[in-house]
Amino acid sequence: MIVGIPKEIKSAENRVCMTPAGVEVMIKSGHEVLVEKSAGAASGFADDAYIRAGADMVDTPKQIYAGADMIMHVKEPLPPEYDLIREGQIIFTYLHLAADELQTRALIKSKAVCIAYETIQKADGTLPLLTPMSEVAGRMAIQESARFLEMTHGGHGILLGGVPGVELATVVVIGGGVVGVNAAKMACGLGAKVYLLDLNLDRLRYLSDVMPANCFTLMSSPATIRKLVKKADVVIGAVLIPGAKAPKLVTRDMLKTMKTGSVLVDVAIDQGGCFETSKATTHGDPTFVVEGVVHYCVANMPGAVAKTSTLALTNATLPYALQIANQGWKGAMQANEEIKRGANVINGKVTYKAVAEAFGLGYTSVDELLN
Ligand SMILES: NC(=O)C1=CN([C@@H]2O[C@H](COP(=O)(O)OP(=O)(O)OC[C@H]3O[C@@H](n4cnc5c(N)ncnc54)[C@H](O)[C@@H]3O)[C@@H](O)[C@H]2O)C=CC1
Numbered sequence: 344m345i346v347g348i349p350k351e352i353k354s355a356e357n358r359v360c361m362t363p364a365g366v367e368v369m370i371k372s373g374h375e376v377l378v379e380k381s382a383g384a385a386s387g388f389a390d391d392a393y394i395r396a397g398a399d400m401v402d403t404p405k406q407i408y409a410g411a412d413m414i415m416h417v418k419e420p421l422p423p424e425y426d427l428i429r430e431g432q433i434i435f436t437y438l439h440l441a442a443d444e445l446q447t448r449a450l451i452k453s454k455a456v457c458i459a460y461e462t463i464q465k466a467d468g469t470l471p472l473l474t475p476m477s478e479v480a481g482r483m484a485i486q487e488s489a490r491f492l493e494m495t496h497g498g499h500g501i502l503l504g505g506v507p508g509v510e511l512a513t514v515v516v517i518g519g520g521v522v523g524v525n526a527a528k529m530a531c532g533l534g535a536k537v538y539l540l541d542l543n544l545d546r547l548r549y550l551s552d553v554m555p556a557n558c559f560t561l562m563s564s565p566a567t568i569r570k571l572v573k574k575a576d577v578v579i580g581a582v583l584i585p586g587a588k589a590p591k592l593v594t595r596d597m598l599k600t601m602k603t604g605s606v607l608v609d610v611a612i613d614q615g616g617c618f619e620t621s622k623a624t625t626h627g628d629p630t631f632v633v634e635g636v637v638h639y640c641v642a643n644m645p646g647a648v649a650k651t652s653t654l655a656l657t658n659a660t661l662p663y664a665l666q667i668a669n670q671g672w673k674g675a676m677q678a679n680e681e682i683k684r685g686a687n688v689i690n691g692k693v694t695y696k697a698v699a700e701a702f703g704l705g706y707t708s709v710d711e712l713l714n
């Protein structure tokens with residue numbers, strides 16, 4: 344198979360979907376790899392390293408899309424790429440379709456085989472290709488909160504951990520999965536008072552055992568969220584219903600009760616965001632203010648720390664990419680249920696239920712397409 348690696352074009356997206364070490368493994372397995380010039384530069388991988396690994400370097404995304412059987416990306420294809428995608432081509436990347444009708448319709452039209460990193464799912468429900476970036480984004484969420492609590496950035500000027508004799512900050516983390524735990528750990532480490540909310544009681548039991556003493560676990564409900572946001576300096580949105588649009592958990596009315604200059608970080612923005620007032624922002628212009636509350640809603644947070652994120656992401660994606668390249672998409676999905684759960688749009692059909700439901704589109708089981 345010919346695998347294509349275009350340069351990312353989303354705003355301030357510095358990651359690349361495969362390192363030279365990954366390219367070497369692909370090529371040793373009998374595949375060819377096309378890499379767009381300077382695709383890895385921002386992550387610390389010069390073109391020379393890809394050439395030494397055996398890749399063919401090309402100048403434009405057009406050449407990548409024209410020549411490759413499987414396109415790998417980090418972020419979703421953007422409008423300039425839609426018409427480059429070919430029928431039957433495999434697109435393997437983060438897609439987050441339930442929050443992006445334009446892209447969903449473009450992928451349906453393309454008749455490509457679109458496999459989403461974020462819905463590849465193990466039998467125990469975990470999401471192996473989302474986890475590493477959720478670890479990064481969860482940790483970053485607290486760095487960014489600390490930055491935007493500073494007065495020069497619009498915050499109300501409280502230090503997360505306080506100092507002896509002075510009140511410390513209150514951080515509310517909604518969602519106790521990978522993002523939530525990583526955010527809560529960082530906030531606890533800095534000394535803040537942290538509330539960590541989830542709907543899953545078994546998860547709350549586990550978290551209550553393993554988290555530090557300044558982390559308080561609570562069952563998530565509208566009443567609890569309404570009460571906590573009033574005293575919060577920071578609220579982190581970290582919920583996920585896999586593949587689906589995020590539920591809106593903090594309403595505009597709740598926002599009106601919050602402190603002026605407090606900070607919301609909606610990490611779940613890639614799935615549409617879990618605050619009613621969220622809209623996606625970029626690293627270039629990451630925040631906006633509604634009802635006096637600073638909103639940070641960047642959909643590709645890990646792109647800002649690409650030297651960490653590229654390695655963490657590609658450690659996880661390579662084995663799956665290799666299996667798809669070795670067996671083709673049908674063979675890989677027949678052999679591996681985890682990859683089958685990644686099927687979102689295939690040959691013009693929506694094969695992920697939550698995506699079909701998000702836009703009132705017809706749903707086709709991937710099994711119907713595998714025979
Ligand atoms: N903005 C960005 O750059 C990035 C965004 N993300 C996004 O962050 C979100 C969270 O991802 P993960 O932590 O990996 O997911 P996860 O599946 O590990 O955790 C989600 C948690 O939310 C909980 N939950 C669901 N509904 C809830 C509710 N109503 N109240 C409280 N908790 C609820 C679930 O029980 C689960 O424990 C996803 O949308 C993911 O795509 C992840 C990485 C980067």
Ligand SMILES: CC(=O)C(=O)O
Nearest residue numbers: 437476613642643645
């Ligand atoms: C998860 C995701 O969309 C990201 O890392 O950008």
